Amino acid sequence: MSDASSHPNVASTSAEGDQWQWLEDIHGEKPLDWVKQQNRKTLARFGSGEAYQRTRDRVLEVLDSDARIPAVGKRGEYFYNFWRDKDHPRGLWRRTTLDEYRKEQPRWEVLLDVDALGQQEGKRWVWHGAGCLAPDYQRCLINLSPDGGDASAVREFDLASKTFVEGGFELPAAKSNVNWRDRDHLYVATDFGAGSMTTSGYPRIVKLWQRGTPLSSAKVVFEGEPQDLTVMGGHDFTKGFERDFFHRQRSFFEGETFWRTPEGELQKIEIPADADASPYREWLLISLRSDWQVAGQHYPAGSLLAAKFDDFMAGKRDLVKVFTPTATRSLAGYSTTRHHLLLNEMDNVAGRVEVVTPGQGEWQRRPLGDDIALSSISAGGVDDEENDDYWLSVEGFLKPATLYYGSLDSSAAPDKLKQAPAFFDASRYQVQQHFATSRDGTRIPYFEIAAKDIQLDGRNPTLLYGYGGFEVSLTPDYSGSIGRSWLERGGVYVIANIRGGGEYGPGWHQAALKQHRMRAYEDFAAVASDLTKRGVTSAQHLGAEGGSNGGLLAGNMLTHYPQLFGAIVSEVPLLDMKRYTHLSAGASWIGEYGDPDQPDQWQFIRTFSPYHNIDANTHYPPVLFYTATSDDRVGPVQARKMAAKMQDMGIQQVWFYENTEGGHGASVDNRQSAERIAMTTQFLWDNLTASE
Numbered sequence: 001m002s003d004a005s006s007h008p009n010v011a012s013t014s015a016e017g018d019q020w021q022w023l024e025d026i027h028g029e030k031p032l033d034w035v036k037q038q039n040r041k042t043l044a045r046f047g048s049g050e051a052y053q054r055t056r057d058r059v060l061e062v063l064d065s066d067a068r069i070p071a072v073g074k075r076g077e078y079f080y081n082f083w084r085d086k087d088h089p090r091g092l093w094r095r096t097t098l099d100e101y102r103k104e105q106p107r108w109e110v111l112l113d114v115d116a117l118g119q120q121e122g123k124r125w126v127w128h129g130a131g132c133l134a135p136d137y138q139r140c141l142i143n144l145s146p147d148g149g150d151a152s153a154v155r156e157f158d159l160a161s162k163t164f165v166e167g168g169f170e171l172p173a174a175k176s177n178v179n180w181r182d183r184d185h186l187y188v189a190t191d192f193g194a195g196s197m198t199t200s201g202y203p204r205i206v207k208l209w210q211r212g213t214p215l216s217s218a219k220v221v222f223e224g225e226p227q228d229l230t231v232m233g234g235h236d237f238t239k240g241f242e243r244d245f246f247h248r249q250r251s252f253f254e255g256e257t258f259w260r261t262p263e264g265e266l267q268k269i270e271i272p273a274d275a276d277a278s279p280y281r282e283w284l285l286i287s288l289r290s291d292w293q294v295a296g297q298h299y300p301a302g303s304l305l306a307a308k309f310d311d312f313m314a315g316k317r318d319l320v321k322v323f324t325p326t327a328t329r330s331l332a333g334y335s336t337t338r339h340h341l342l343l344n345e346m347d348n349v350a351g352r353v354e355v356v357t358p359g360q361g362e363w364q365r366r367p368l369g370d371d372i373a374l375s376s377i378s379a380g381g382v383d384d385e386e387n388d389d390y391w392l393s394v395e396g397f398l399k400p401a402t403l404y405y406g407s408l409d410s411s412a413a414p415d416k417l418k419q420a421p422a423f424f425d426a427s428r429y430q431v432q433q434h435f436a437t438s439r440d441g442t443r444i445p446y447f448e449i450a451a452k453d454i455q456l457d458g459r460n461p462t463l464l465y466g467y468g469g470f471e472v473s474l475t476p477d478y479s480g481s482i483g484r485s486w487l488e489r490g491g492v493y494v495i496a497n498i499r500g501g502g503e504y505g506p507g508w509h510q511a512a513l514k515q516h517r518m519r520a521y522e523d524f525a526a527v528a529s530d531l532t533k534r535g536v537t538s539a540q541h542l543g544a545e546g547g548s549n550g551g552l553l554a555g556n557m558l559t560h561y562p563q564l565f566g567a568i569v570s571e572v573p574l575l576d577m578k579r580y581t582h583l584s585a586g587a588s589w590i591g592e593y594g595d596p597d598q599p600d601q602w603q604f605i606r607t608f609s610p611y612h613n614i615d616a617n618t619h620y621p622p623v624l625f626y627t628a629t630s631d632d633r634v635g636p637v638q639a640r641k642m643a644a645k646m647q648d649m650g651i652q653q654v655w656f657y658e659n660t661e662g663g664h665g666a667s668v669d670n671r672q673s674a675e676r677i678a679m680t681t682q683f684l685w686d687n688l689t690a691s692e
């Protein structure tokens with residue numbers, strides 16, 4: 001357990017008697033009046049003026065650029081894409097053929113104009129994706145959010161007529177899991193009324209819904225428990241291997257998957273609770289988050305295993321080691337083609353790809369592409385039902401993405417299909433990877449992007465970004481927005497790969513769970529200190545930024561390490577860790593942070609609850625809290641309460657801004673994203689260069 005005495009800013013006041021709890025009324029008149037007052041003040045200071053407008057406009061050029069690579073996914077003979085630009089801020093759902101996609105300017109067939117739909121229906125719809133029915137892909141279930149939050153309406157769409165199906169499947173906005181069973185049946189997990197949702201606010205019951213019947217008549221086919229995170233049902237449409245599965249997610253990292261046998265019985269897939277199982281034709285692929293001892297064999301956490309599906313379900317445990325981690329190498333993810341697996345791996349946070357081919361005994365393997373220092377390289381199957389074609393993407397902090405298309409059946413090099421544009425002059429900058437030493441001696445990698453002629457005089461405005469949670473890895477990627485808003489101004493940009501993330505596999509994540517949470521913050525502070533020690537920057541010129549779980553990270557930098565930073569941005573953050581499980585979807589993250597309603601767990605959770613560790617007698621750097629009213633995942637109230645509490649204490653330079661829509665992303669279109677980036681950049685730049 002983390003020792004609270006080692007962090008002197010931990011407050012001793014009672015968690016009871018929260019005078020700012022009235023701000024938890026998300027849409028209440030009084031809280032929204034408070035929000036409007038805060039927004040006016042923050043906009044006047046950081047959301048106006050020539051510098052802000054220049055940054056906003058230059059970032060918007062990046063986000064709206066027609067030269068961006070349109071990401072596509074294949075369904076049948078077409079390649080589908082969702083696209084936003086200045087003329088279509090809410091976006092177009094469209095498709096094209098591979099031959100057209102190869103062209104510099106493909107001809108697109110527009111299927112749905114979300115802006116036009118919103119104008120027609122008088123609603124500000126936000127696209128949340130579509131699930132289309134294999135194998136003919138003529139009917140789709142389209143998800144539309146009314147405000148950018150996670151709750152979405154579901155409507156059936158016909159691709160032939162490009163219209164919504166009259167009298168078709170339709171659900172009101174809710175946090176739903178809906179999947180096709182066949183053309184006339186859906187597996188539906190949604191809000192069916194009292195008792196149908198978990199304490200986390202997600203579906204608890206799966207029903208089979210038949211076309212032409214009311215939802216109320218749908219038959220219950222699977223149930224979870226109220227304390228679970230969620231449940232879902234789905235159908236694998238792979239020819240010759242069609243199967244139905246149901247999944248119960250007990251917590252964020254633990255669950256149970258069931259196969260419905262031909263006799264209609266539910267048979268549990270017997271793997272560790274924190275492992276993931278995925279069918280792949282005749283195989284079952286198993287990803288481990290913890291060590292597994294089975295049938296006299298030991299398989300370490302982070303491994304990917306395979307077994308013949310039928311044999312495994314019959315009790316056999318003949319497992320193939322598809323991937324085994326090392327001290328520096330981890331599995332970022334995998335994809336499948338008709339006959340092969342594509343393993344996307346990381347070695348000291350740099351990407352590499354392996355092709356693995358199923359066979360008898362040990363599977364064959366070979367590298368795909370070249371390892372590129374300090375870059376990301378990833379591959380994915382195009383259509384694992386039909387062929388062995390693949391996408392290959394390569395990018396780095398200073399290298400715009402290049403997209404290739406190839407076939408594993410061919411020895412030929414993949415075709416270069418698309419090259420993303422360069423939005424800033426990368427020749428002026430360099431990327432370096434450094435390692436800081438955390439409090440317990442662990443080496444923490446971080447990437448530094450800076451001018452080649454940087455002067456190590458401690459005066460460079462530096463932005464340190466981190467996340468450190470939920471096994472999420474921060475890997476090299478090109479950002480025209482960062483280049484234009486920060487690097488071109490003369491700033492240094494740093495990414496910290498702290499524990500809690502997945503950069504070195506599950507163990508790297510688990511090292512910062514629950515009572516060990518402070519390790520993530522000690523790691524981030526170690527990187528901050530290393531930047532100062534190396535002369536890159538100094539406290540008055542160093543800013544910290546993070547969102548969501550990263551917003552909690554930023555909050556802890558504020559409360560535990562205020563002396564290390566000159567300004568801090570905390571976006572869509574968790575901050576009140578006493579009440580987080582009772583706010584929005586907070587109960588779903590107990591597996592990450594612990595349960596504050598358990599006194600023994602609150603003892604360690606309190607050490608990283610910024611809301612409870614603010615001290616009126618401590619000098620804090622300027623801080624900006626940025627959130628969204630429609631965020632139904634974390635919610636806006638934690639940022640509201642934190643800002644209000646600090647301002648009431650008389651703490652200076654506490655700023656707050658709340659976008660009305662945008663959900664957990666805090667923006668629903670490119671312009672809102674550009675405005676957010678420009679505002680936070682202006683806040684950071686003004687404060688980190690104030691003494692110059």
